[in-house]
Amino acid sequence: MIKVEGLTKRYARTVAVNDISFEVEKGQIVGFLGPNGAGKTTTMRILTGFLPATQGKASVAGFDVHESPMEVKKRIGYLPETPPLYPEMEVSEYLEYAGQLKGITTGDIKRRTDDAIGRCSLGEVRSKLIGKLSKGYRQRVGIAQAIIHNPDVLILDEPTSGLDPKQIIEIRELLRALSGEHTIILSTHILSEVEHSCERVIIISQGKLVAQDSVANLTNRLRGSEAVALEVAPVEGRPAATEVQQRLEQVSGVSRVMMKDARDGRLVFEVESLQGRQIRSELARTVVNAGWNLNELRPVGLSLEDIFLQLTGAEQKDEQEGGKK
C-alpha cells in the first residue's frame, strides 16, 4: 500500500530524513517511532505530498507521491501534529468543508459528515464552535477530518499527544475500530502507544531507519538477553561501589553493569547479559564468594522502552564518535 525507497530530505544545513526505505501492507497499523526531531513528521509530510523529497521515491496505493500528487492526496487522510482546525467554524460545518475539499460531492456530503461524526463520537458537539472545544474533542475532529472521504491510507502525526489518559484510551479504541478498512501509519514518541495499537514498528532516529519489525518480534529479539537487578549491602564501607562494579563486569556473559542507586548503605546495580546467556547463578556466586551481603537478585524484563533506548542510544553514540573523527 505504501512503499518508500531511499527517501532523503535535506534542508539547508541538516538532513532530516536519511535514506529511509520501508513498505506497509494493506490494512496494517504501523507505528512510526522515534525521539522528537527524528524525522517522523518530515517523512509523513513527504508521504502526504506536503513536502517534496530531496531524493528517493515514495508511493501510496501505486501512485508516486511526486508524479501524481492529486491521486495520492485523494487516497490519504492526514492528521498533522496540530489538527488543522478553524476555530471560527462549527464542527459539522468544518467537516463539510474539509470533505468537499477532498472531493466529496454536495449530494453526498451530509451523509459522509454524519458518518464521520458518528464514528468519532462527535454527536454532542456537532454544532459547537471548534474554538470552544476541549483538546480531546479537537483531536477527534482532526481525525474525523482525516477519515471523512474514506481514504485507503490514514497518516496520523502523534494522534494522542497532549491528551489525558481517558482520552488516549478513547482515541486508541477509535484507531482499533478504523484499522479494519484503512492502512494506518501513526507516529509517536510514546512507546506504550505502539505496544497497544500497532502491529508493526518502524523506529527512526536522527533521520535514519534503526529497526523495522513486528512488535512481537522486536520484543523477542532482545528477550534472549536478560537484565538483572542486583543489590549488595556493604558492611562498614566495604566493598566500595567501584570494586563491586569491576568484579561484576568480569563475570562471564555480562555485557553491561550499571550503577542504579547507592543510598542507605545499599548498592543497587542493573546487570545485562549477552544474547542467550544465563548469568544469575554466576552473579550470585561471585558476590557471595567475595564475602559481600547479597540482598536481592531479581530478573527485570526488557521493555520496548529499553529496546528503543538501546537502538536509538547506540545510534547517537555512533554519530558522536563519527563527529569526533
Next chain:
Amino acid sequence: MTHILLICKKELKSYFASPIAYLLMAFFGLLFGFAFYTATRDFVRFSFQSQMMGQAQPMNVNEQIIRPLLGFASTIALFLVPMITMRLIAEEKRTGTIELLMTSPVKDYEIIIGKWFGAIVLYACILGMSMINIAMLFLWGKPDLKPVLIGYLGLLLQGGCLLAIGTFISTTTKNQIIAGGVTFFVCLLFWLLSWFTAFDSGVVSQVINYLSIVTHMDNFQKGVLDSKDVVFYLSMIFFSLFMTSRAMDSLRWRA
C-alpha cells in the same frame, strides 16, 4: 471550479464570523457618508449662489459629486486592502491549517483564486456601503448611470489588483502584522508613484507613472472605459496571482 467557490465561500464566512467585515463596512460607510455630505453640501451651495447671481452656471452631478467621491473611495481602498488580505494565507500558515489545504486534492491555483475571490467579494460589500449615498443622488437628481457603473468597475479592478498584491504578500509570511504592514506600504508606494512623476516627461518617469495603480483610475472616474486601463489591471492581477502561486510552491520547498 467547485473548489474555488468552496474556498471563496469559506473565506467569506470567516470574514463575517469575525468583527473585521462589519468594522470595515461601518468605517467605510461612515467616511464615505462624510465625504458625500461635504460634496453635496458644496454642490447645493454653489448652485444656489449661481442662481442668485442670476447667471446659471452649468452644473453636473456626475462631474461635481460622483467623480470626486469615486476618487475618495479609491484612496480609502488603499487602507482597506491590507486589512482584508493580511490574514488570507498568513493565518493559515501560522495555525497550520495550510496543511489541510495542501494535503487535500486541491490545486494551488484553486486555493489562491478562491481566497482572492473571497477578498474581492468582501471588498465589493464594503464598496456597496457607498451605494446608499449614490442611490440618494438618483432619487433626487438625474445623474448619468453609465459613468457611475464604469466608476465602480474601476474601483473593483483597482481593488482586485491591490488585493492580489496583498494575497501575494500574505503568502510570504506567517505573521499577519507583517503581511498587513508590508501590503500597506506597497499600496502607498503605488499611490505615491504617480505624485513623483506627474510632471516629468522622461521615459523612466513615464514607465513609473504607468505602473502607478492609481493613475489608471482617472479614466474610470471620468466615466471613460479605456481598454488600456482594463488591460493594465487585469495583467497586474494575473501577475500578482501568478507570483502567489510561485510563493505557494516555494512553501513546499522551503518549509
